[in-house]
Each structure stands twice: as structure tokens, then as C-alpha cells.
Amino acid sequence: MNPEFLIRLLSASQPRRPKVIFNCLTGKRTVSVLYWALRYKLLSWLNVLPSLQWDTFNGAVNKLVQEKRVTVQSDGQLLSNEALENDELSELFPAEQRQMYRIMHVKNVAETTLLGIQALSHTIYHDMGYFPVSVSERARVQVRRWFRSSSFDENHLRDLTISLNCWLATMSSRNADVFLSQLAGEKHPGYTIPQLSQALHLPTWQIDLIQAANLAAFAQFCQADTHGWRNLLNPFMDQALPRPVKQTLSAVQQGATRTAIAQQRGLRPSTINEHLLTAAILLPLDQFPYEKCVNEATRESIKKHQPVNIDNWQGSLGATPDQFFQYRMTQIWETKQK
Numbered sequence: 001m002n003p004e005f006l007i008r009l010l011s012a013s014q015p016r017r018p019k020v021i022f023n024c025l026t027g028k029r030t031v032s033v034l035y036w037a038l039r040y041k042l043l044s045w046l047n048v049l050p051s052l053q054w055d056t057f058n059g060a061v062n063k064l065v066q067e068k069r070v071t072v073q074s075d076g077q078l079l080s081n082e083a084l085e086n087d088e089l090s091e092l093f094p095a096e097q098r099q100m101y102r103i104m105h106v107k108n109v110a111e112t113t114l115l116g117i118q119a120l121s122h123t124i125y126h127d128m129g130y131f132p133v134s135v136s137e138r139a140r141v142q143v144r145r146w147f148r149s150s151s152f153d154e155n156h157l158r159d160l161t162i163s164l165n166c167w168l169a170t171m172s173s174r175n176a177d178v179f180l181s182q183l184a185g186e187k188h189p190g191y192t193i194p195q196l197s198q199a200l201h202l203p204t205w206q207i208d209l210i211q212a213a214n215l216a217a218f219a220q221f222c223q224a225d226t227h228g229w230r231n232l233l234n235p236f237m238d239q240a241l242p243r244p245v246k247q248t249l250s251a252v253q254q255g256a257t258r259t260a261i262a263q264q265r266g267l268r269p270s271t272i273n274e275h276l277l278t279a280a281i282l283l284p285l286d287q288f289p290y291e292k293c294v295n296e297a298t299r300e301s302i303k304k305h306q307p308v309n310i311d312n313w314q315g316s317l318g319a320t321p322d323q324f325f326q327y328r329m330t331q332i333w334e335t336k337q338k
Contacts, residue, residue, distance in 0.1 A: 002205035
């Protein structure tokens with residue numbers, strides 16, 4: 001992981017736990033990770049780097065510490081010594097694209113995109129003697145299924161090409177260049193990250209982010225397309241919420257109590273609480289039934305005994321699971337008000 005990217009995920013005013021940032025980037029979805037990612041305003045980065053290794057991440061942390069660009073506090077939290085704005089990250093990798101990584105099987109989407117477009121290119125040029133890009137068997141199987149899902153005759157190939165070109169025309173020239181340059185196809189071997197970095201005069205970590213944004217944008221394009229692209233990546237796209245979480249949320253919306261849901265489904269009450277906290281964190285404020293989980297009077301009662309900064313709130317040591325659930329739900333509510 002590039003230290004220049006990492007330091008832009010840190011704050012000069014809010015200490016942040018490195019393990020939370022790592023777990024967020026790699027897609028770990030415990031309530032604790034999701035909650036603190038929400039507090040750090042990093043929730044949109046969830047699962048953006050699922051293959052990131054801790055040693056690589058920690059190496060970037062150590063480099064920043066050695067260069068005195070980051071301070072490690074006594075409790076291990078990190079505080080940036082540079083007041084860097086996140087606008088640069090949002091320009092390179094908009095939140096709309098980052099949030100796609102919550103529902104994408106990233107490795108499969110990336111590999112299937114590369115092989116699918118390569119196979120399409122060679123089909124258009126009637127060249128079946130090409131060497132396919134190196135991808136997993138899962139990606140190869142999906143591309144074969146995609147080609148079997150339609151005739152891929154001249155008319156269909158034309159429709160796919162026109163649709164893809166129309167999408168590319170909506171992108172910035174820089175992003176379109178990066179997207180096309182990484183692809184392998186007829187008379188085009190595809191460029192590496194260092195080659196793209198040199199050609200565009202951008203550091204490699206920025207090229208990585210642009211490529212990540214492009215992959216998410218391509219997945220969005222495929223989901224919305226009506227000319228056959230949708231079938232390419234559809235098996236690798238999940239719902240915004242896991243099925244058990246959706247089931248619990250639906251039951252609460254229909255008036256069931258948490259206790260009744262746990263008994264009916266044979267789950268622990270703590271599991272039901274985790275489902276609801278997860279949904280509250282991941283969903284927009286107006287899409288979650290807060291009043292069915294913690295009413296306004298309870299929220300106000302909790303809030304009035306706490307400091308202004310939600311990061312400094314302290315739960316009661318003897319709190320019951322239900323009291324802690326309401327406490328954490330109130331923190332989520334208050335965070336999303338700001």
C-alpha cells in the first residue's frame with residue numbers, strides 16, 4: 001500500500017485505529033469495524049482493497065511514522081501531522097464508485113472484465129488464435145457462459161460495441177485512457193501500471209485508484225446496460241445488505257420485536273442486534289426504521305449525558321445488551337445527522 005494514499009485516509013484532528021482502517025479496506029464487516037469506519041468517514045472505502053495484506057499496510061504505516069508524517073498515540077491510534085484534504089481522493093475515486101465495492105466480488109469482476117473484453121475484441125476481428133489473459137477458472141467459465149448467452153452475431157457485436165463506446169464517451173479522457181490502456185485486445189497487449197504512470201505523468205498509487213474507480217464504473221454500466229453487457233458481471237454482484245440482515249430488517253419494518261425475531265429464527269438476540277446495527281450503518285438515514293429500535297426520548301436521554309464529540313462517548317459499564325444496542329444505535333443516528 002502506498003503511504004501517500006494511506007496518509008489521506010488519516011486525520012490531523014481525529015485519532016484513528018490502523019486496524020479499523022485495514023479491516024475496512026479489506027471488507028471485514030463486524031459492527032465495530034463498520035461503526036468506526038462510519039465515524040472516520042471512511043465507510044465508502046469498505047472492501048476497496050480486499051487482497052491487501054497486513055504486512056503491506058503496516059509497512060506503509062511504519063514509513064509514515066519514520067518520516068514523522070504521522071504520530072502514534074499511546075493507545076496505538078494514528079494522527080496525521082499533515083492537514084491533507086480528501087478532495088483529491090474523491091476526484092480520483094468518487095464515492096459513488098467506491099460504494100460499488102460493497103457489492104462486487106472484486107477479483108472475479110476484474111478478471112472477467114479483462115478476459116471478456118479481450119475475447120470480444122478478438123471475436124470482432126475474427127482472430128481466435130490469441131493468447132488469453134491469465135485469469136482464474138471462475139472468470140474463464142463466466143466469459144464462456146456470456147458468449148453462450150447470445151448469438152454474438154454481427155448485429156449483437158455492433159450493439160455491444162456501440163453501447164461500450166457510448167459509456168466511454170461519458171468518462172473523462174484521462175479515465176477512459178486508463179481504462180482502455182489496461183485492456184488486452186487485437187493488436188493491443190495492454191499496459192502495466194508503471195507504463196501508464198509514465199505516460200500520464202501520475203504516481204502509480206493514483207493510477208491504481210483511477211483503475212479501481214473505472215472497474216466500479218464499468219460494473220455500474222454493465223448493470224444498467226440492455227444490450228448484453230449485464231450478463232457478463234451479473235453473477236459477481238451481491239445485494240447491498242446480506243440476506244440475514246435484510247430478513248431481520250424486513251421483520252422489524254413489519255412490526256416484529258427483536259425478541260420475537262430471534263425466537264422465530266432460532267438466533268441469539270445479540271445476532272439480531274448486530275443485523276440491525278449493520279443495516280443502520282450501511283443504509284441512508286431515511287431508509288432505516290430508527291424509531292422501531294430506539295425512540296427519540298431514549299436517544300435524547302442517552303445524548304444528554306455524553307460529551308459533544310461522539311468519539312468520546314462512554315457506555316455504561318453495567319449496561320445490558322439491550323441498553324448497549326440502544327446506545328450504539330443512538331451514536332449511529334447522531335453521526336448521520338451531521
